[in-house]
Amino acid sequence: MRNLILTIVILAQWISPSVAQESEPIPVLIVDGFSNHDWEQTTAVTKWILESSGKFVVDVSTVPSESAEREKWSLDAEPYAVIIQNTNNIDNPGLKWPEHAEKTLEAYVKNGGGLYILHSANNAFQHWEEYDKMIGLGWRSKSTGYALEISEDQEIMRIPPGGGSGTGHGDRFDAVIRILNPHPINLDYPEKWKTANTEVYSYPRGPAENLEILSFAYDLTDTQRLWPVEWVISYGEGRVYNSSLGHLWRGETYPEAYRCVGFQTTLIRAVEWAATGAVTYPVPDDFPTENTRSLKNFSDFPDHLR
Known part of the structure; x- marks a missing residue:
């Protein structure tokens, strides 16, 4: 009996570190600071959703608006498993990350870091060739680049540069998302x-390389x-998720798009992936159906984040 107890203790000591490691929250960094959207609230709501899942601890790095301070800003990517990109300079192309931060992101993702492109972040940085490769498609x-369209029989059609139109969208509406390719993110x-x-973005454009469309x-x-809504990209050893979901405009507070x-x-499953x-976060019982929306209560949103 004494030997049995000793064996159990030894096994427990051997197993515990790996179990503890699996249960540790995933470190995530949101990068924000400028956008034509409400980037401050977008960051706050995204951080709250992720941390409420119990799977993540989320830090924020805000790129300074003043040019001299912005040049001093550095992207400290190494401590994090995923970076969420929440900056957009479509209205001010001269507003950029410093070049050393661009190189840091490129190396981070190439070496296996995760990257989540949050809604209007795929509008950003038309000057940055490697960014186009990381996001696959954008505004x-x-x-510029190829546009991808989905045919009625769910085939992907490539529209060459100069064909069709530039990226755009109509009015917002309750879109029905259709799975194109099975993936850990949309499993079940x-x-x-x-x-x-x-x-729904029409004519999303870019290099469209090393890319898999998840939904349309x-x-x-x-x-x-029919147009792509979500896609994932392989960039070096890294995994990138990009989509048009997650719109939060100025003057809105925890809008339906985020309450969905x-x-x-x-969002949770894509960041985990x-x-x-892999994805371990379960699909909730109140997940939407083809005909029915499912919204979180507005009253659940903390007052201090509004």
Whole structure:
């Protein structure tokens, strides 16, 4: 009996570190500081959703608005498993990350770091060639890169530079998201699910390399065609998630697009996948269906984040 107890103690000592390691929260960094969207609230709500899941601890690094201070800002990526990119300079192309920070992000992702491109962040940095490769598709002009469209029989059509139009979107609406490719992020999702008050980008453009489209939707309010909504990209050893989900405009407070259970679930699962390559966060019972939205209560949003 004494030997049995000793064996159990030894096994417990051997197993405990790995169990503890698995239960430790995933370190995530949100980078913000400028955007034509409400980047401050977007960061606050995203951080709250992720940390409320119990799977993440989230820090924030804000790029200074003043040019001299911005040049001093550095991206301290090494401590983090995922970086969430929440800056957008589409209205001010001269507002950029310093070059040394760009190089840091490139090396971080190439060496296996995770990257989540949060909504309008795929509008950013048209000057940055490697960024285009990391995001795969983004908000770009008609002459830039390939646009991807989905046919009625769910085939991917490549529209060459100069064809079609530049990236755009119509009015927001309750889009039905349709799964194109099975993936750990959408495992156990319904084949179709309705999100709330979202934008469907038409003619998303870019290098469109090392890319897998996860889902698509019918553009009800503009082109009446089918376009990608979510896609993942391999960049070196790193995993990148990009989508048009997650719109939060100036003057809104915890809007329906962020209250959507489908969006919140996807955010959590996509960040976990970008960090680990796997997903353990379950699909909740109140996940949306093809015909029914599912929204978190507005009253659950903390007053100090509004």
